[in-house]
Amino acid sequence: MSQAMAALDAVWKVLAIGLLLGAGLPALFSLGVRQLAVATEPGANVALHKALGWAAFVVVGAAVTLGIAGIVAHGLGVKLFF
């Protein structure tokens, strides 16, 4: 039973992080794509929408970079914490 509880404990953590990063980041990326599309529409505030779009991409890029850093850190035996 304690094994099942331990698994459940891991499951909700993985699910939470998965939803935050695995679903949240694509959603943010989608927001970026949308902003860039809006910027091309007639009468749109081009600078504003472009800036918003690229800001979204930068955040996603930074998160991915952190992910890679996580792999490297894990490989070097450093335990990260959430």
Added chain:
Amino acid sequence: MNFGLRFRDVTPELVLLVLAVVTALAFDFTNGFHDTANAMATSIATKALTPKFAVGLCAVLNLIGAFLSVEVALTVTNAVIRIQNPDGTPRTELLTDGGRPLLMILLAGLIGAIVWNLFTWLRGLPSSSSHAMFGGLIGATIAGMGIDGVKWVGEGAKLDGVVGKIILPGLASPLIAVFVAMVGTWLVFRIARGVAESVMDKGFRWGQVGTASLVSLAHGANDAQKTMGVITLALIASGHWVDTHAIPLWVKVTCASAIALGTWLGGWRIIRTMGKGLVEISSPQGMAAEASSAAVILSSSQLGFALSTTHVATGSILGSGLGRRAEVRWGIAGRMGLAWLITLPSAAVVGAVMWWIGTTLGPWLGPVTIFAILCGLALWMWLHSRIKPIGHHNVNDDWEAPDTPAALQTEEVAR
């Protein structure tokens, strides 16, 4: 290495060691081409990358990932079988005759793993290479040491044993991946509603390639070290290595190269099933699926939740289909599920039979015979794959049930 080898130095133990190392590298190779699909199937299916470029990129990232995994993986077998002490040294009772009992378990177990990996590849089914490896080792251990040689249930609150390291994560991880990818895909399409499809495709290709690369890197880091651990264990058992805190450099280099080479070859049959068979994939969906895989794989490896890359990647692709209410081919999903369930027992049966044959035939003939059986079965399955070859040229053909790539259909019509 001493190359001044004289004939009388060639003992049965040395032959067994060499066969075990070669078999471990062969397993690592199948591990690579079995799992290319996990990272690249979506990018190939959406044409974000050409098939050849995708497998090349995946191979390079696997190679880099394998070298990043410097964390000592020497206690890899401890999760499920009792052939090592907690500190990584082999159990003393397995070290008689130059480590023969331990080496036989490793050799027979890895043969079981390779045979099952090749069989599922022939059938175009993504199945877990880790489950195959642990299954083979479990079978060979039961044959060699009895049922008590296997750690079935871990003790206390730490996930361990067959239940804690394989069965529970095996059940939970695909479900988590399905859910995360489903939510992600739904959000992506909801947010980008009204944006022209061509703009979507162009934008999301970048995101797709980025997330797929992350999955490739994580795969190299997670999977290559398992084989490194097994080879080092074999070297320790035979007295060729003593340090339980480090892996010999040549083992690292050969393992990293083997998994990268396998990846580069591309398991096209599996890529086809995952990219075209399960659901039709669009770029935004592909990005959501790979992002889900990457997030679940990386967070689990941080938490010591030992899941299979294959289960997660397949779950994510399925979930991405559900998230946009696309048609899912449940028949194929069901076949995959069945393959997952029987992967461990099947590899275990082969591993046990190989151990029995290898031990019965004596120290010289035994290991050589089971290695020959492995080569024979591998050749047979490869020849079978040539009947309906799937490669970079027809991997993306439209899926028709039962699966026949267009190139093959026209060939048959021409005849």
